[in-house]
Amino acid sequence: MINIVVVYHSGYGHTQKQAEAVLSGLIENSGVEAMLLPIDSEGNIPDDGWESLATADTIIFGSPTYMGTVSWQFKKFADTISKQ
Numbered sequence: 001m002i003n004i005v006v007v008y009h010s011g012y013g014h015t016q017k018q019a020e021a022v023l024s025g026l027i028e029n030s031g032v033e034a035m036l037l038p039i040d041s042e043g044n045i046p047d048d049g050w051e052s053l054a055t056a057d058t059i060i061f062g063s064p065t066y067m068g069t070v071s072w073q074f075k076k077f078a079d080t081i082s083k084q
Helices: 014-028 049-055 072-081
Strands: 002-008 032-038 058-062
Touching: 002 014, 002 049, 014 032, 014 058, 032 049
Parallel strands: 002 032, 002 058
Antiparallel strands: none
């Protein structure tokens, strides 16, 4: 079974709706296990989220754009995960 994690930051709820739509499409595909992993307002994920990311076959990222780039919360997460 393919394990997919959709990790996202949503400042006003729009990116969350998109992440949920992606998750819905993934779940419809048999043989896929998928979950949402939100980034909080401080740029962190839950402690158990690191294990989910480590065992994922695929990671899908989502972030709103502000002034032409990702949110600072997503950037903080991306900087942290790059060490992994």
